[in-house]
Amino acid sequence: MDFTRRDALILGAGAATVALLPVQAFASVSDDAIAAFTGGAATSEGGIELTAPEIAENGNTVPVAVSAPGAVSIMLLAAGNPNPDVCTFNFGPLSGSQSASTRIRLAGTQDVVAVAKMADGSFVQTSSVVKVTIGGCGG
């Protein structure tokens, strides 16, 4: 059979789709986690602050801080980890502020995502890219 330019384009498009799949898979896993947290409700921006280093010297221990005044709980996700779940802070009646810090593991350069559930049942979301470096000698 003749192998036409059109066939080549179709094949190429198929290959491109396959190549994109892993990225989409990651995105959907973290999207699923957000949907489970929000019950499918839409999230808006603003009212939540995520502090993370632009560059982490080692992905094993990355300090992050999150703050969302008026939040009931805040969920942290690492969108590029094999399992995106990091932790969820639930603030009790004696919490002094709706903020917390911890240290997390990042498998590579990726978005860290924070989603807060506010007292009125609405949700706000923010994210921050953290570049994860590899030691000079791989060691």
Add this chain to the structure above:
Amino acid sequence: MASGVKPRVKVPKTASAGDVITIKTLISHKMESGQRKDSDGNRIPQSIINTFTCDFNGQNVINVELHGAISTNPYFQFEATVPESGDFTFTWNDDDGSVYTETKTITVG
């Protein structure tokens, strides 16, 4: 009980009524993520602290659900309102069923 687990907690000894204080906690724990493989290529099962709770005189300050992406030797910093003198209790729940606790007293003067 996982070996060598030791909690550390930093709470001011005194405060004024209604003060917001900063609390830091650190506990020694491997936090085996479930993502690593042993030398034979078998996946090492997850074994982590899955919940951390801080209460003051029976009222909740913060409750944290942890997953495998929390670093070895989990660290938390957060703020609490102190209405009166009393005890902070800190509780870490391990996947293996162990529970580690620590108590700190604060005096409101």
Add this chain to the structure above:
Amino acid sequence: MIGSNLLRVASIASIATFAFGTTAANAQSLVINDEETMIIQAPAAAHLENMDEVFSGWNFRTVETQALQMDDFDNPGMIFVDQAIDQWDTVDGAAGESCGSCHEGGTAEFAGLRTVLPRWDEDAGGIQSMADYINECRTERMQAEAWTWSSSKMTAMTALIGLESRGMPVDVVIDGPAADAWELGKEIYYTRVGQLDMSCANCHEDNYDTMIRADHLSQGQINGFPSYRLKNAKLNSTHARFKGCMKNIRAKPFGEGSDEFRALELYVASRGNGLSVEGTSVRN
């Protein structure tokens, strides 16, 4: 205050928007718990022919990593110091003794010890590191088993004892009976080995303060050891770090606790004479 290379790296980084928040240039000073000031920069010892100043490895880390060492609660290495405090009073061995049984003054008896180790020891007839003294106590007085060089108990105990010297400048003796070992250490430092054909000096003397891939190369000082590394989330001994470096350059490492590594430890320690013992440092 710091070499021109560093300034060059800093300006390149800021142009490229991914500024490393933290080159040595913006490291002001290392003050631990808001009260103990460390000497993180000092004039090079007279024997250092190719360098004018020495810098603690703390200078080369990012602000986030630096911050971890500025408060003993935030420093994850202190978990292991706590474990060593418990170990100190734990009876072990056939003699029924703990560390505290003999050392009634507690670890405070060892103030300053870390600054002069490793050192020539007449009785042992060689260079002795802190791990050697701990094991001598364990095997001879406690009649307990020796700890392996980089075991968690050993690194924790060296951290606890080292903490008593925190802030004091390193001051190892390199002449007299120590001279032969020091010369051996120097030879090892400058000898190219391994498939990559590199010596310690190629990175830590010729190229410190530059980037090796994404890593900011330090002078390889050991004043902060044992060191808590983010990489493996535990305390690392000096000898384990030497071993790691040798593996990275694909050389066959000397053994932990070998005479070669004791000699290298003495030599590298002497390159940092004048820098503070940092107790338990935090590195990447």
